[in-house]
Amino acid sequence: MQLIYKYKIMETQFSQKESLDLINQMISSAKNNLHKGMSNIFLLWGYLVAIISLLIFILLLTLPGDTRYFSYWLWIFMAAGAPIHWKLVSKIDQQQLVKTYIDKIMGFVWIAFSVSIIAVVAGMLLSTILVLPVFTDVDPSHEFLRWIQWTFITPFMLCLYGFALFVSGKAYQFKPLVIGGIVCWIATAFLIIAFHHPYLLMIQQIVLFICAVAGFVIPGHLLKQKENSHV
Amino acid sequence: MYNDLDPLLHSQLRLAIMSILIGIEEADFVFIREKTGASAGNLSVQLDKLMEAGYLEIRKSFKGKFPRTTCKITPQGIDAFENYVRALQEYIKPGQL
Structure with a gap:
């Protein structure tokens, strides 16, 4: 409800x-409300993760031998999301007429989330490229051993996804994000439980796909509906 | 009767501006105008008064090709607002409203 005060005698x-x-x-x-245009950011990352994880799942199933592990290179396409992300953010900034303390803190939460992911991925990359071939007697051509440590990333990332989604959902009082966060936490526990399963890699990709849909795509579409009806 | 009330805040529009800004990080001029229903000219004059008193910080920038005015409450403004509310509470006794 729009509150309008008319000031006739000031x-x-x-x-x-x-x-x-x-x-x-x-x-x-x-009051704190999610801003118009935020749904596009959820949809961007949600669809990107969902499509890539689904493609990797299919490639892991179909490619022969160790070559299937090269399918993980598809994650490099995540970088394509960054310029679009900044474009969407600057568009929100331009349209945004008010910035609440919650907006400021939530901005920091998502920055902290991104930096955490980048720190882990950078550490893994450097370890795989520099440390593994030099300090161990593992044959670098043995792709499985080169990639096995990457299996730690998925549950770690999902745990962080859950954290950021839950906090955002509670702060902006938007339940689908809270549910998405809980789904990610359950998925984290599930992936750690399934860590020694022979099909872990495939399981991880399909779980990641489910989390991207539950945590980003569905809340993103619901938010878009809300934006279109409210703003 | 209202001697203890900060005269700068005891005006409907200025109090409305401060009440909006007290709960948020910063707000655009257009947002404040929409919420208060005041005219742009009047709002601009009252914002200047609050800024001169050190209660507000006003930043001018560009949104694409258009100028943008962003307002933010200062620590001094927060103190003044809190004192105003305290003074108001002094006047208001149970059963008086």
């Missing part, structure tokens, strides 16, 4: 009750 004295009513109405008029 400098007149007004009662204490009117003062308090005005304060209450104005404070509640700037």
Whole structure:
């Protein structure tokens, strides 16, 4: 509901009750809401992760021998999301008329999430390229051993996804994000339980696909509906 | 009767501006205008008064090709607002409203 105060006589004295009513109405008029355009960011990353994980799942099933592990290179396409992401963010910034403390803190939560993922992926890459061939007697051509350590990334990432989604959902009071976060946490526990399963790699990709849909794609579409009907 | 109330805040529009900004990080001029229903000219004058008193920080920038004015409450503004609310509470006794 839009609260409009009409000020006909601006400098007149007004009662204490009117003062308090005005304060209450104005404070509640700037409540925390997800901003228009945020749904596009969820949809971008949701679809990107969902499509890539599904493709890797299919390649792991169909490619012969160790060559199937090369399918993980498809994750490099995640980088394509970055420029689109910044474009969407700058569009939101331009349209956004108000910035709440929640917006500021949630911005930091997602920055912390991204930095955590980048730190782990960078560490894994450097380990695979520099440390593994130099300091161990593992034959670098043995692709499975080169890639096995990457299997730690998926549950770790899903745990962080769960954290960021749950906090965002609670902060903005948007339940689908909270549910997405819980799905990611359950998936994390499931993947750690299944760690020694012979089909772990395939299981990971399909779980990742489910989490991307539950945590990003579905909330993204629901948010878009909300944006279109509200704003 | 209202001697203890900060005269700068005891005006409907200025109090409305401060009440909006107290709960948020920053707000665009257009947002404040929409929420208060004030005219652009009047709002601009009142914002200047609050800025001169050190209650607000006003930043001018560009949104694409268009100028943009962003307002943010200062620590001094927060103190003044809190004092105003405290003074208001002094006047209001149970059963008076």
